[in-house]
Amino acid sequence: DVKVTQSSRYLVKRTGEKVFLECVQDMDHENMFWYRQDPGLGLRLIYFSYDVKMKEKGDIPEGYSVSREKKERFSLILESASTNQTSMYLCASSFFNEQFFGPGTRLTVL
Amino acid sequence: AQTVTQSQPEMSVQEAETVTLSCTYDTSENNYYLFWYKQPPSRQMILVIRQEAYKQQNATENRFSVNFQKAAKSFSLKISDSQLGDTAMYFCAFMRDTGTASKLTFGTGTRLQVTL
Numbered sequence: 001d002v003k004v005t006q007s008s009r010y011l012v013k014r015t016g017e018k019v020f021l022e023c024v025q026d027m028d029h030e031n032m033f034w035y036r037q038d039p040g041l042g043l044r045l046i047y048f049s050y051d052v053k054m055k056e057k058g059d060i061p062e063g064y065s066v067s068r069e070k071k072e073r074f075s076l077i078l079e080s081a082s083t084n085q086t087s088m089y090l091c092a093s094s095f096f097n098e099q100f101f102g103p104g105t106r107l108t109v110l
Numbered sequence: 111a112q113t114v115t116q117s118q119p120e121m122s123v124q125e126a127e128t129v130t131l132s133c134t135y136d137t138s139e140n141n142y143y144l145f146w147y148k149q150p151p152s153r154q155m156i157l158v159i160r161q162e163a164y165k166q167q168n169a170t171e172n173r174f175s176v177n178f179q180k181a182a183k184s185f186s187l188k189i190s191d192s193q194l195g196d197t198a199m200y201f202c203a204f205m206r207d208t209g210t211a212s213k214l215t216f217g218t219g220t221r222l223q224v225t226l
Contacts, residue, residue: 033213040119042201042216058213090155097143097205099214101155 003027004102006091012108019078021105023091032074033099034058034066037088046089049074081109112137112204116217123192124225130177131187131220133202139163141207144178144185145214149199158200161185163207189222197224 007022025032031050035043035058045058047066055066063085067075074093078085086109092099113136123129135144146158161169161178168176173190189196202217 035216040218042114042116042218043214044216045213048213097207097212098157098160101147103154 004091004093004100006089006102006105008105009103010106010108012110013078013081014110015082017078017081017109019081019107019109021076021078021089021091021107023074023076023093023102024072025074025093025100026072027093027095027100028071029093029095029100030071031094032068033092033094034064034074034076035090035092036060037090037104043090046076081107083109085109112139112142112206112215114202114204114215114217116202116220118220119218120221120223122223122225123189125192125194127192128188128190129192129222131189131200131202131222133185133187133217135183135185135202135204137183137204137206139206143205143207144176145203145205146174146176146185146187147201147203147216148196149201149219150195150197155201159187192224194224194226196222198222 004025033048034046037043049055049068065077089105091102115134142163144161148158149155159171177186199219201219203214
């Protein structure tokens with residue numbers, strides 16, 4: 001079975017802090033994605049990566065950056081966390097047209 | 111740009127009954143995929159069912175089936191013989207068929223509660 005893991009289930013940070021969310025997949029998938037999930041808005045794509053060191057902006061990239069130095073790991077970075085970035089963050093990896101999701105990180109920015 | 115609309119924020123169904131979740135989408139693409147994902151409370155999102163747009167036959171997976179109406183851009187999910195474990199958030203999603211992996215565009219979700 002494909003396994004996608006995320007470094008934390010719950011995270012509390014203060015405004016202005018630099019935040020790293022880590023995602024690791026064990027199926028040698030080339031494509032990885034970061035979404036944020038908010039009530040009433042569904043999931044929205046922040047960034048995705050189709051290869052090591054490659055990245056593309058999704059629908060809501062502002063305030064975020066990403067890093068993919070190794071195929072199995074895709075990091076989401078909040079350079080200076082703000083309260084409006086309080087949300088659930090979901091990572092996914094994919095082979096062709098099926099995406100496999102991690103358990104999510106619920107981030108609270110105070 | 112593609113959009114996906116789920117007009118039912120919440121639904122409830124009794125155990126063993128049948129329920130249908132609605133989804134409409136808007137796209138100018140001819141080749142694409144449609145998905146229903148399930149997110150149980152505090153658990154991971156999992157794929158329920160997938161439909162290729164070029165296939166006329168509706169996809170089925172055990173108790174889950176879809177009604178895919180390409181001309182109407184409609185993609186509803188029917189759950190038969192509902193079980194308590196079906197309680198979850200359900201998301202409809204769209205993906206362009208680019209020949210390689212592509213991003214998903216999600217609807218806003220329908221929260222389904224299965225009751226005794």
